[in-house]
Each structure stands twice: as structure tokens, then as C-alpha cells.
Amino acid sequence: MYREILAVWTPLALAPLTWIVLTIGAYLAGCWLQRKAGGPPYANPVAFAVIAVGFIVVATQTSYATYFNGAQFINFLLGPATVALAVPLARNFHHIRRNLASIGLALSAGAVTAILSGIVIVRLLGGSRAIALSMAPKSITTPIAMAVSSEIGGNPALTAALAMVGGILAAIIGEKMLKGLRVADWRAHGLAAGVAGSGVAAAQAARLDGVAAAFAALGIALNGLITALILPLVLLIWH
Amino acid sequence: MLVAVFTLLGVELSGELLRSALHLPVPGPVVGMILLAGWLIFRGYGCETAPAAPGALDETAGVILNYLGLLFVPAGVGIIAEFGLIRQQWLPILGGVIGSTVLSLAVTGLVLHHLIRRKAAPKKARILAVGDKPCIAKS
Numbered sequence: 001m002y003r004e005i006l007a008v009w010t011p012l013a014l015a016p017l018t019w020i021v022l023t024i025g026a027y028l029a030g031c032w033l034q035r036k037a038g039g040p041p042y043a044n045p046v047a048f049a050v051i052a053v054g055f056i057v058v059a060t061q062t063s064y065a066t067y068f069n070g071a072q073f074i075n076f077l078l079g080p081a082t083v084a085l086a087v088p089l090a091r092n093f094h095h096i097r098r099n100l101a102s103i104g105l106a107l108s109a110g111a112v113t114a115i116l117s118g119i120v121i122v123r124l125l126g127g128s129r130a131i132a133l134s135m136a137p138k139s140i141t142t143p144i145a146m147a148v149s150s151e152i153g154g155n156p157a158l159t160a161a162l163a164m165v166g167g168i169l170a171a172i173i174g175e176k177m178l179k180g181l182r183v184a185d186w187r188a189h190g191l192a193a194g195v196a197g198s199g200v201a202a203a204q205a206a207r208l209d210g211v212a213a214a215f216a217a218l219g220i221a222l223n224g225l226i227t228a229l230i231l232p233l234v235l236l237i238w239h
Numbered sequence: 240m241l242v243a244v245f246t247l248l249g250v251e252l253s254g255e256l257l258r259s260a261l262h263l264p265v266p267g268p269v270v271g272m273i274l275l276a277g278w279l280i281f282r283g284y285g286c287e288t289a290p291a292a293p294g295a296l297d298e299t300a301g302v303i304l305n306y307l308g309l310l311f312v313p314a315g316v317g318i319i320a321e322f323g324l325i326r327q328q329w330l331p332i333l334g335g336v337i338g339s340t341v342l343s344l345a346v347t348g349l350v351l352h353h354l355i356r357r358k359a360a361p362k363k364a365r366i367l368a369v370g371d372k373p374c375i376a377k378s
């Protein structure tokens with residue numbers, strides 16, 4: 001029996017199609033589980049898919065290069081997806097026009113805080129430069145975060161994982177923490193969720209309020225932009 | 240739909256070309272995002288009530304962004320190759336992600352909250368703010 005399975009699996013393991021189907025299947029299963037659980041942020045479909053596919057890759061003794069040979073067709077779409085973020089950014093532009101200075105300041109303050117606190121805390125706790133560089137862009141939306149990470153010499157896979165963990169954390173604690181700090185404005189809630197926790201936290205904020213959803217979309221797109229522009233400058237100073 | 244796919248890929252390519260021509264330290268797709276957002280706003284699509292952008296761009300972007308999570312999975316699986324690194328440096332990794340997420344959440348929320356509140360008071364009397372132009376797309 002084992003031999004027969006092996007005889008079928010061995011050629012399949014090299015076929016790109018196998019890994020595309022498994023990746024999409026694992027993601028859909030993650031989405032289904034999250035819906036079944038009532039949509040809590042910790043039941044993240046991306047985290048589920050990464051763990052499930054990672055388990056299959058390790059269990060079948062497949063190399064990451066073999067897996068990526070197939071999955072690169074999905075990975076390729078990250079580029080056009082980043083460009084597509086321009087559409088919600090443009091659609092929410094009227095919110096910025098009305099509060100240009102306030103949003104610009106809050107956004108820059110949040111972006112700089114995320115970058116510097118990430119780098120400083122990692123270094124203080126004895127982390128390597130590569131970890132600090134992977135941490136620096138982790139608050140921005142994952143496609144931009146991974147592109148920036150490889151640009152500055154970080155580890156894109158680690159950055160993607162950190163973005164996911166940070167997003168889940170922001171989604172869980174965001175509303176309670178900001179209310180504890182006496183922040184009552186939904187615009188501030190939304191923008192903070194978008195800036196600190198990108199997509200995962202934004203989805204959580206969108207469930208609470210419509211204005212928060214618009215500001216979360218703004219926070220995601222603008223923070224991606226600002227961090228991509230600021231981070232190379234920070235690294236000019238910190239060699 | 241095909242026009243929208245062509246637009247997204249074409250803009251990404253333009254972003255890559257501009258990036259390498261000007262030696263920008265910013266990723267090519269981000270340059271593309273700036274180009275496309277600038278064009279949409281310039282053409283007057285920069286508000287929710289404006290008509291749909293040409294070539295089914297709104298729908299296509301919506302479909303891609305709806306399944307954005309799926310696109311991170313291939314790179315995310317790469318984390319299994321870094322398992323040793325994570326086990327070795329779990330403290331700075333965990334401390335960094337928790338600390339910087341909490342701090343940036345608090346700073347962004349507090350700054351915007353206080354700026355908007357301060358600004359809102361004297362402007363209440365005005366019916367139309369300067370930025371509140373009526374929103375019409377150029378055709």
C-alpha cells in the first residue's frame with residue numbers, strides 16, 4: 001500500500017499543479033473554519049493555510065524550492081495586488097482631503113513608531129540585524145511589507161509571519177486598548193487598526209463601524225506608502 | 240476585465256521601469272500603486288460616489304484584494320525553512336512584534352484623536368469646508 005502511494009505521489013510532488021491546488025485548498029479550508037468559528041481574528045485563514053501547507057511540505061520531505069516552483073504562480077499575483085490597493089486608496093481620498101494635516105501627522109507618527117520601536121526592541125533583546133530588518137516593515141500590508149523586507153536585506157518569509165502575528169494581535173487588543181486610552185473617535189480607531197495591524201485588524205475594525213472601515217483602508221494604503229519611503233531613509237542613518 | 244488585468248500589470252511594469260531608471264529604494268509595485276492612485280484621483284475617481292473606473296478596474300481590484308490573504312501563503316510557508324532562526328531568537332522576535340504593535344496602535348489612535356478634536360471645535364460654524372468640493376468624475 002505504502003509503495004503504491006509513493007509511486008503515485010513521487011511524480012505529483014514535482015508538478016506545480018499539486019502545490020497550487022494544495023495551497024488554494026488549505027486557504028479555502030482556513031476561510032471555512034473561520035466562518036464556522038464565528039469570525040474571530042485569531043482563527044486567521046492565512047495562518048491556518050501556512051501551517052497546513054508547511055506541515056504537508058515537511059511531512060512529504062519536499063524541499064521549499066520544489067514547493068515554491070509551483071506556488072510561485074500564486075506569489076506572482078502579489079505585485080498586481082499591491083497596485084490594486086490604489087483603487088481603495090483613491091476611493092477614500094476625500095476623507096484625507098478634509099483632514100489632510102491631522103491624518104498625515106497621525107500616520108507618520110504611527111509609521112515611525114512602528115519602524116523604530118520594532119528595530120530598537122529587537123536589538124535590546126539581543127536579536128540580530130536580519131531580525132530587526134525583518135521586523136521594521138511588519139506593520140504594513142503584507143505584499144508591500146515583503147517587498148520592502150527583501151529590498152532592505154530582511155527575510156520576507158519572517159516579515160510575512162510577523163505581519164500576520166502583529167495583525168492578529170492588533171485585531172484582538174485594538175478596540176479595548178484604544179477605549180482604555182479614552183480614544184472615542186471611530187476615525188482614530190480605524191486609522192490605528194490599519195496602520196498597526198494592516199488587513200487583519202482592519203477587517204475587525206470594519207465590522208464595528210463604516211467610517212472606521214474607510215479609515216482602516218486609508219491606514220493600510222498610506223502606511224504602506226509612507227513606510228516604503230521612510231524605511232530606506234532610516235537605514236541610511238543606521239548602517 | 241482583461242483591460243483591468245492589463246492595466247494592473249502594465250502599471251506594475253511601469254513602476255518597475257521607473258524604479259530602475261531613477262534608482263528608487265522603493266519596491267516597483269509600490270511605485271505602481273502611487274502611479275495608479277494618482278491617475279485615478281486626477282481623473283476624478285477619488286471618491287465613493289464617483290462612477291466606476293473604466294475597464295472594470297473596481298471589480299477586478301476588488302476580486303484580487305478579496306483573496307489577498309491567499310497570496311501570502313507561498314511566501315509564508317518559507318517560514319518553515321527559518322524554524323531554527325525563530326527557535327534561537329524567539330525572545331527578540333516575540334518582544335519586538337508585541338511591543339511595536341501596541342506602541343504604533345496607541346500612537347496613531349491618540350495623535351489622530353487629539354488633532355481631530357482640537358480642529359473640530361473652531362470649524363463647527365462653517366457649513367462647507369475648503370476640501371468639500373462636489374465630486375464629479377471627468378469623462
